[in-house]
Amino acid sequence: RALLKRGGNFLVKVFQGSELECFMKDVKRYFSIVKIVKPPATRPSSAELYILCLNYIGCPDSPAPPQDQD
Secondary structure: OOOOOOOOOEEEEEEOOOOHHHHHHHHOOOEEEEEEEOOOOOOOOOOEEEEEEEEEOOOOOOOOOOOOOO
């Protein structure tokens, strides 16, 4: 079951660490634009980041969903 429609956006809170680069590489396969965002209110020493993913393009490994027949 799909949770996000094509063209949808995704925002997730993450923490800087050894897996961040791998996660970024993975989400870039599914979205047109992927940005790291650090809100101004976040302390400079905090490892907290947000990953903003825009324009979901779908899963490249799965077939396109069936079209409605009108």
